[in-house]
Amino acid sequence: MTKLYIELFHFDKNTDYLPYYKKYTLKVNEQTTVNDILDQMYSKEPFGIDKSKTINVKINHLYTNANANVYELVDVLGKDWKIEPISTYRAVKDFIIDNSDYISKIIPFKNYLNYSQKQNYVDNYELFYYASNTLNFNRDYIGDHALYIAYDLIKENPSLKEDILDIICDANGGISYHTSLENRVYKYCEDKETKIKELFEIAKVEYKAPKYLDINDMNIFQKFDNFNIATYMPTSSTKQLIKKSGAKYINIATAYNDIAVCNLKTNPKFSLKLAGEFLLDAMDNNADLVIVADEFLSIFDGMQREIENAVGRETRMPILTKTEFTKILGGTKNAKTLGLDKHKVAVGLF
Helix, strand or coil: CEEEEEEEEECECCCCCCCEEEEEEEEECCCCEHHHHHHHHHHHCCCCCCCCCCCEEEECCEEEECCCEHHHHHHHHCCEEEEEECCCCCEEECCEECCHHHHHCCHHHHHHCCHHHHHHHHHHCHHHHHCCHHHHCCCCCCCHHHHHHHHHHHHHCHHHHHHHHHHHCCCCCCHHHCCCCCCCECCCCHHHHHHHHHHHHHHCCCCCCCCCECCCCCCCCCCCCCCEEEECCECHHHHHHHHHCCCEECCCHHHHCCCCCCHHHHCHHHHHHHHHHHHHHHHHCCCCEEEECHHHHHHHCCCHHHHHHHHCCCCCCCEEEHHHHHHHHCCCCCHHHHCHHHCCCCCCCC
């Protein structure tokens, strides 16, 4: 048995101006599911939830089906949970949401789907629509569920390709606004992202999946004592090396959000807002600097002024690349040798 410390979302659109959270401490065992703990809390004090359909929730930063095992989730999330509906923006009564926006984005395919096919998508793809970070920045996004439908239809009947591409390639909310769900949906199936990548190729739209920042262990000759460091897309080995360097690693969920780098060409403000979400999160969590892959320096440092304009807040966050960070750990102190003199945001280390 173990204890969970839970904050449960509450909101009634008819009476509440803002949502509020009630706290619970629950004992769970190895067989307990999220559904079980929802039932426990409901028995203590009923709240709005539709038990006639599959229940999906957001726990901390992860979206999951409520059939998920609690012990397995604790390994990922720890024991302090904030449980919310999959869309707080669309909440009507606690965990009951108005999903008409989700349904409306299936309607464009109505001429290509029979009733059972349509109902299958309606019943089983809601989680993937609301889990997309894109919706936080563009409500017009057609949705990942629509991309799955498009892929299936084109594969089943290639003659429909041009008609389907016309639906999903809308300039204001089409496929180019897709951002990866890999780090947002619990146990996300890689096959789904593979299908979307293939759909990008079919649509002849450029897409770059986010890559992890992996820094292997090394001997340290110069430490980062008393620094708070955040990183974009770090692996566990990168986190360990930061801690070994004497710095405090700042753990933030937005570090794993896709920033849609390909949209920098077609809709830069969208990508800059995504990048800004991470930088603001780092700043609000007291990071002194951020480490990124070398290829991202031109965005997080070189375009930081544009990022500030996109999000409406000043960041002035110093950025180090993987190469610069490892050279400093190796003993290099000369800012010019490191290339720090070329940064737009000053990196004051020495």
